Amino acid sequence: MNGKELSKLVRKLQIVAPALLPVSVTTRGKLGGGYGTCEIIKRKGEPRIKITINSFKDFSKEEVVDILQTQLLVHEYAHATQWRVPRQEVGRASDHDSEFGVHYAKIYKLLGMSD
Ligand SMILES: [Zn+2]
DSSP states (O other): OOHHHHHHHHHHHHHHSOOSSOEEEEEESOOTTOSEEEEEEEETTEEEEEEEEEOOTTSOHHHHHHHHHHHHHHHHHHHHHHOOOHHHHHTOSOTTSHHHHHHHHHHHHHTTOOO
């Protein structure tokens, strides 16, 4: 996904999940060990949120696959810890509800993927 496509996705997100400040996104190589950052900056004296996503240009295909698979494992393992017996899961309105978010954050943190 290039910067233009990411910006389009951010515009969609700003409609369904608006941030307090305007959000922009860019890609860049070598992010100091991270895959993405989110920061509040000032542009022309006005605060805004800047998201930077690693371009992964300096990564091999195998490294990118490892990263993606790890992210997917966190997601799916969060389901594994969230789900209860099948009868209760039938009534769940969404697999990706706020409860899932709590489990996702817990797994993300336990794997040392957050500070
Ligand atoms: Zn899911």
